[in-house]
Structures are given as structure tokens and as C-alpha cells.
Amino acid sequence: MHDATTGDGWTRRNYLRSLGVLAGSASLAGCLGETPGSESSEGSYSVSMAPMGEVEFDAPPESVFTIYPQYADMAVALGHSGAIESMFATEMAETTMSHYYDHLEGVDYEWGDLLNPLDGSFSPETVYTTAADVHLADPAWVSTQSNWDQSRIDEIRNQQGPWFGNFYSGTNAQPPEGYRDQYEYYGLWELFAKVAAVFDESERYRAIKSIRDDAVATIEENLPPEEERPTAVRVTYSAQNDQFFTYHLNKPGYWLADTRPLGATDAFADQDWEQLWGTVDYETMLEADPDVILHLWGLTPRHDMTQVRNQLDSEASGQKLSAVQNDRVYAAGMRYQGPIMNLFQLEMGAKQLYPEQFGEWPGTPDGGASYPEIPEDERLFDRQELANAITGSGE
Template sequence: MSGTPAEIPTRREYVKGSGALVGGGLLAGCTSDGSNASAGEFKNGTTADADSYSVTMAPMGTVEFEDVPKSVFTIFPQYADMAVALGHGDAVNSVYVPEMSGKTMNTYYDRLEGVSFEWKGLPDPLKNGLNRELFYKLDSDVHLVDPAYISTQNGWSQSDIEDIQNNIGPWFGNFYSGTHDKPPEGYRDGYRYYGLWEMFEKIAEIFQEQERARALTEIHANVLSTIEENLPPKNERPTAVRVTYNDGSFYTYHLNKPGYWLADTRPLDATDAFAEQDWANLWGTVDFETMLDADPDVILHLWGISPGYHLDEIRKKIESQPAGRQLSAIQNNRFYAAGMRYQGPIMNLFQLEMTAKQLYPEQFGEWPGYVTGESYPEIPADERLFDRRKLADVIGGTF
């Protein structure tokens, strides 16, 4: 099967700027009969010395590090965002579709003085399928990737996974916490799901940046408290749906299910317009008539902040259909650009703020809208859910 998760647009679709979504199952049926990889106490094939430290997370178990990684392999941008948040963004040596991931990250970072992600020149690990040669070429100190996910990729055996681990650097990631979907068979024993900020704390241990992570976690906790204290009663909350629109169909996603893919919508607890739908692949596909039957008050369009997704053009396509013109979210101008589900801590803070304003403008202030290709919009200081200066200071290490 393809190594590209269905939630991310394919490279071809991204380059076309079509806003298309990959069809098919998300890793559906892709399992490995191999045993669970164990990072053990090895780095580059040698036993760790007395100055080493260890970090424990499923499915890897306990992983030993000789020192703080200086080169870090990532695929999905949540790990790159974590590295930036911890002051180690320059260690990242790869990321999925760098122009898309990097520009999306910098859309938020533009509002944080001194914070940026240098994505130009980074290779895309999934450009031509996950190639083992790239791992040897980059010679990374750590691979922030779930070995369970790697086991689902074409051409990868358990021995390949172990070779990378033993000869280059350990694996350290947890992909299925994003969805709470079942991991491949060979990894199900002992697999555990973590929240986004739990995973962030684990990555902070790798970089030995626990103090910085605690300061960032405090900012996040304050955002959650502000949200919880100001949410309207349940019967006054709007119905909403998160979608990606393409060629007459809406790929629809839940708002309040488990998993860090929903870390920017679940705390806001809006009424999911499709809450009763149990989609086998974690999302559904609905036509205009079905969407109109549900008629959500708010439509959040995934990837609306990312380059290649022009929300005004997408809206025009929806409005060109009779049923589309009748949608309440279209008529009431509540069709919004949403963020990226592969979000790290910095992205999550901005996306929580953005979504709070889109769902509850009376409580959190009006969302000013997003202009394709520009920075995250400027928000009046008294309507921000977190202090930009404080966040930038923590990321920069001056706190």
C-alpha cells in the first residue's frame, strides 16, 4: 500500500494546488508479522556509556542516548514542530513535503519573534516511497518515527527496521496516538496511546529540555483553562464539521474523538454534525445532499492554512452547486480555514486559538479570516488566548 497517510495530500495533488485528499484506507490492512523492535541499550551499534540517559515510550520501550541528538530525522511535521519548540529546530534534517510543512509551520511562527523553521533544502522522506538509502545518507542521531508505522511501508521488513536502529540511530515515535487506530499486529502488545503534550514531554527528554517543555505545557494549560471557563452551555454550541472538499465530495472528520489529530477541536467540544457516524477509516465521504441534510453551522476546512489550498476558490466551487449555496455555513460566512492535524505544540496553541474564535466568536473574539499565503492573522492583544512574547521567549530559552 502507499506510504502516504490519507490525511495528508499527495505530492502530486499538492503541487497541483487542487486541495484534493488521498482516498483509500489509512494504513488499512497494512500489518506486519514481525516482532516489536527494541531499541535496547544501543546507539550506532555500541553499548551506551555511563553518561547516557534513557527515555521510555511505547512501542520502542526504553531507548538509551549517549548525548543530545544533533541530527534528527522526521517525516510528519508534528515532530519538527516539537524540535522547534524545544530550541532544536536546526537539528531536523527531513520532513514531509518541506515547502508545504515548512510554510505551514512558519505561517504560525511569523507571529513569534525570533522563531522560524528553515525548511529549504530538506529532503522529503516520502517523495518516492520511504527509501532506506536516505536513512544511511542522513546518518541521523535519532529517527522521530514510529517503527510500527515503518513496518507498514512497502519493501520494509523487520530486519530492515532493526538494521537502521542498530547501525544508525534509534526509532522514537508513536504514530497511532494520532487516531487511536490499531497498530500493526506485530506491535499491538504493549502499544500505548499518548496525548500530544505527553508525547512532547517525551521528545523534550530526548533533547534534555524538560524545563522548556514544562514552561510550554503551562502555557497550554492556561489556554485550556481559558477555553473551559468560557465555553457556552452545550445547548448553545454550534454544530460543526471538519472537512476537506474535492470534486463534489466532502471528506468529513470527527471533532471530539480521541487522538492528537483532534487536539485542536476536542477541547472546544462543539456539537459534531456527524457524531453518530462510525466511519471505518476514521473519516467519511459525503455528497452535497448529505452535507445539506446535516447542515452544520460551522464548516472547518482542513489544510486551509497550508499553501496549495485556496479557501476562496474552494468556496466558489461549493457555491457553484445548488445544495452548496444552501449550506448555512456558506450563507452565514462560517466556512473557515482550519489548520493541520499533524500538529506539534506551537501549532496546537495557534490552532486552538483559531478554532475557538471560529466556533465561539462571542466568547473568544471574532476570527478575522485567513488570507492564503500570508501569516497567521494579527489578533488584538486582549483577544489572544496566549502571550506571543512569552511563548517566543520560552522557545528561545529566555524564561
């Protein structure tokens, strides 16, 4: 997770951008509507989102600075993948994202030469390196990082391009004191609507959201009664320390946008962690004894799920876990999810939690190195419809 940029990264992306290879279909130009928080006019427009307030744009950005992958996924979904200049955890994130994109005709991106802004010192100089038109990052979060103060945040905004991000909606955590009065919380798809307005791609956003709404409606209509739903946890297992990093399933925040609609019983619902996650040992896991273990980052190179299952099965305590005994330890995706990721992860989780309602999860026999092919009649959304919405094909 320490990929740095190469010298030719800027040139390659701008070359592709000039050819229109990654910019999406021109057929959408001129027919894009407005979205909440957007006020479009000829030549300039504004988009409003906390904590920035109203942000003005002269034109859709041609280059964007991102940190967390949800914004990169949004740019891809909106047909602007060529604008992406940076992303955290490239090796891990791009692998998972590419697993999903491989199932969408015409949706692709090469991530290897992106700047990782969190590789080493995250500084204003790092941000300036990208020469981005807009920074899809939360200035409230940036203010908590070393090397930063409000004057440097303002300097980037005034001299290079505006900030436009909302980090603390990930878990509805409290923002730093200087930003609390103007902070608001957004769901993933509300946030996506705002970013779509920045790119002047509201029509494309609505097409993708319609697909998501249909998928969620299908899930909600077919969920079993609450008392018949499995108990589950979302964790990342550390064999080295014999502990589990743990995350909630059903609480507010866009980091839970793929598990909350599934309505499983969170075995750690009563745990209140001071940070955005907690850690538990085998004793606590055995007390909870969930029916299903969803292993976060399970589709990344960081975790081979065959090895994870073998490690759990080799431990005396691990062997006692019901999820291990019943072969219900599954690879899960990423909590830093954008709209494309969210759709695939909703489908994945629905099958892992409710195979009788949504079809058996085929598993990842290659250790989590790909997203398996789902029979067409068992998919929760149409791949071609989504690809067309992203690329502008079939208009």
C-alpha cells in the same frame, strides 16, 4: 508536496548548528529537569515510550529524521530546529508552520532543503541518507510500508540510531499485529514530554505546556453550555469530485488536539470510517448541515480559501449549506500538529466557533496565506511568553 533535498542541505544546517544560531539559548543548559519516562544521568539517559520501550541516549541528538510535521514542530519548540533533516509535505507544512512562527520573535526556520521521506519510494536507503542520530518515527507504522520488514527496522536502529515515535495515537487506531501487545496511546502533550526528554529539554517543555494549560483553562471556563454550542465539521473539499474528505472533532487522538478542547457538536459524530478519515457527498453534508465548516489545510498553498468559498457558493447544493449562507466556512490548520501549531490552532478554532466568547476571527482575506494579527487583548496566549520559552530569552 514533493520537495526533495538539495546537495547542500546537510552542510547548511550543520554550519548553523555550529554557530548556535538555531540551537536555542545556552542559558537553559544544566538546569533542565526530568520528565515522565526519562531517567537522566551523567553522560547517558533513557526515555521510555511505546512501542519502543526504553531507549538509551548518550547525548541529546544533533540530527533527527522526521516524517510527520508534529515532530519537526516539537524540535523547533525545544530549540533544536537545526537538528531537523527531513519532513513530509514540506511545501504545505512549512507554510502553515511559518504562519505561526512569524508571530513569535526569534522563532524561525528555513525548510526548503529538507528531505521529503515520502517523495517517491520510502525505503531504508532514504532513512540512511539523513545520517540521523534518532528517528522520530513509529517503527510500528514503518513496518506497514512497502520496502520494509522487521530486519530492516532493526538494522536502522542498531547501525544508525533508535526509532522514537508513536503514530497510532493520532486517532487511537489499531497498530499492526506484531506491535499490539506493547502499544500504548498518548495525547499530544504526553508525546511532547517524551520527545522533550529525548532532547534533555524538560524544563523548556514545562514552560510551554504551562502556556497551553492556561489557554485551555481559559477556553473551558468560557465555553457556552453544550446545548448552545454550534454543530461543526472538519473537512477538506474536493471541487473536482464534488466530495468532502471528513474528520472527527472530539474523538481520542492527538490529531484532534486542537478541536477536542473546544467541545463543538460534531455533526459527523456517528460516522464510523474504516480509515482515519471518510468521504461524503453533498447529500450527506446537507443532511448534517453544520453551522460551521472548518476546512483542514486551509492555511496551506494547496487550498485558497477564497476560491473554496466561491466554489461552494457556485454549487446549487453548496448554496443550501447553512455555513455557506452565514459565511462560516473557515480556514483551519493541520491535524499533523506539534505544540506551537496546537496553540495557534486552538486560538483560531475558538474564535471561529465562539466569536461571542473569544472575539471575532479576523479571517484570512488573502486566501489563507497568513495567520492574521489578533488584537492583544483577544489573544488566548501571550506570544512573547511563548517565544521566550522556546528561545530561552528572558531567563
